[in-house]
Amino acid sequence: MATEHVGELLSGYLDGELTQQQRQRVTLHCSGCEQCRDDLAELRALRERISGAPLSELGEDQWRENMNDTTVQLSRGIGWLLFIAGLLVAGFYALYHLMIDSSMSFIEKFIIFGVYGGLAVLLFSVLRQRLIERKTDKYKDVEI
Amino acid sequence: MKTQDMREQLAQMGNGAHALATQILGNSEEAADAVQEAIAKVLGRPGSYDPKKGSLAPWFMRLVRNHCIDLLRRRRAEPLEADALPATGPGPEASAEAAQRDEAIRSALAALSPDRREIIVLRDYMDLSYAEIASVLDLAPGTVMSRLHRARMDLKETLTRYE
Incomplete structure (x- = not known):
């Protein structure tokens, strides 16, 4: 008759995480201890119930679809980044040539700079506004 | 690890990660968002996972768990209630x-x-x-x-x- 229960070793036994010596100890103990045998059976049943319980309602396919969305968002973000970087480089390049161009008067340069500079500021302002609205719009996903 | 292999493994781990996140956050929808954000982080920087340090599952679960704990700190989420767990009722059968x-x-x-x-x-x-x-x-x-x-x-x- 076993006197000292094996306690947490039951969980290790159930999960196959014991050394050979510990396994033998549990096996030997359980052969003479009804309480530990019952505990082991109950823990095994509990583990099976949890492994089959619907703890998440989402399926693998849904995660695959979500990942595709993430990839699209990432590539779109990279695309925008490259586009803005290219636009900035082109803008500075044009500005540099405008400044060193000796065939134009200061007034002509100022007018050209004002028109294109103003357009760039307006474009930036509209884009910024759109971005803010997109982040804060609660109804953006609502389809009409 | 190839990105395609990583994506497949992440898809297979999605439900487990969602179950873990739900247990931490106490809300199924919030948990799904948290897992999605964690996946986006991994896919954004796939090189951050080093296969030499172990398999992907524990590394990803740790990432999800840490992310959920950050969210809890930020949002001061309500304690978990049974009603907050996913309402995943069985099918009609x-x-x-x-x-x-x-x-x-x-x-x-x-x-x-x-x-x-x-x-x-x-x-x-x-x-x-x-x-x-x-x-x-x-x-x-x-x-x-x-x-x-x-x-x-x-x-x-x-x-x-x-x-």
Whole structure:
């Protein structure tokens, strides 16, 4: 008759995480201890119930679809980044040539700079506004 | 690791990660968002995972767990209630008895402390090894068995109140 229960070793036994010596100890103990045998059976049943319980309602396919969305968002973000970087480089390049161009008067340069500079500021302002609205719009996903 | 392989593994781990996040955050929708954000982080920087340091599952679960803890700190989430767990009722073909048993398990899990819920989900739902669980929960490998056993005994006792 076993006197000292094996306690947490039951969980290790159930999960196959014991050394050979510990396994033998549990096996030997359980052969003479009804309480530990019952505990082991109950823990095994509990583990099976949890492994089959619907703890998440989402399926693998849904995660695959979500990942595709993430990839699209990432590539779109990279695309925008490259586009803005290219636009900035082109803008500075044009500005540099405008400044060193000796065939134009200061007034002509100022007018050209004002028109294109103003357009760039307006474009930036509209884009910024759109971005803010997109982040804060609660109804953006609502389809009409 | 190839990105395509990583994506496939992440898709397979999605449900387990969602179950873990739900146990931490107490809300299925919030948990789905958290897992999605964690996946986006991994896919954004796939090189951040080093296969030499172990398999993807514990590394990803640790990432999800840390992200959920950050969210909890930021949002000061409400304590977990049974109603907050996913309402994943069985299909029409499932029996009412099975539905009651599932509900009992969810309610009993929700009644446990967060650290007990986590360790049970990691082992019994996700089938991670003790070494992997120790890595996810940042525990000494020797403490996993005792902590898991206490959690299971607690769950066993709690479950009797719901059945």
